[in-house]
Amino acid sequence: MKRRTLVIVVVVVAMLSVIVAVAASLLHDGLSARAKPTQIETVIARNARRLAIPANARLTQNPVLASVEDLRDARLHFADHCAICHDNDGSGETAIGSGLYPKPPDLRLPQTQNLTDGELFWIIENGVRFTGMPAFASGGEHGGTQDSWRLVHFIRHLPHLTDAERIEMERYNPKGPGDREEEQQESDFLKGATPRRKPESQDHHKE
Ligand code: HEC
Structure with missing residues (x-):
């Protein structure tokens, strides 16, 4: 007894x-999102x-063949919907990404690349609860499962992304009013309309 x-x-x-x-x-660091898990x-x-992730979902093969056109679509889609957190090159080093808890992992590294196609697809479609990773299954302009499978191809391509591809993606990143104004000024300058001047508010960084 x-x-x-x-x-x-x-x-x-x-x-x-x-x-x-x-x-x-x-509870470490007072629940601050700045901490590292x-x-x-x-x-x-x-x-x-x-x-x-259900076993059969994990083992599903990618039904979409990666044509050059499909890969480009996926790349620009990633620039528009995913790069705000994951960055165009998949590093996750963006202002929003590095402020999340947990932070988006570097998608080029083995821990992501070793996930199966089915797992990557499942994560894109369903998101990851308690993290910043959204579910895209019914997400507005996200065009259904085909788009998610194309993105799986793009994630496989990330470790081999070229500079030219990354630069093209930058044009498709969501832009705020400041970026648009800068683009407009650049385009005016290139057309020779007005001499380009930097806004004075930027000068204080030099002091
Ligand atoms: C609002 C921020 C945000 C957006 C937008 C976002 N993600 Fe994520 N993503 C995350 C975070 C945070 C994680 C880490 C989740 C975790 O720790 O399990 C993640 C994880 C992932 C993973 C799993 C990687 C791994 O190794 O665990 C994949 C794949 C992924 N995201 C793809 C995408 C794709 C494709 C898009 C666009 C269609 C996208 N994400 C949009 C924040 C985001």
């Missing part, structure tokens, strides 16, 4: 320690995500 009580106490203490360790791991969190999250 006494032994049984001891076993129960040991089990309860062990469970409480695990809960405290996980809570401490989750701990190793434990990353391992738990990636494994939980893997388990949550």
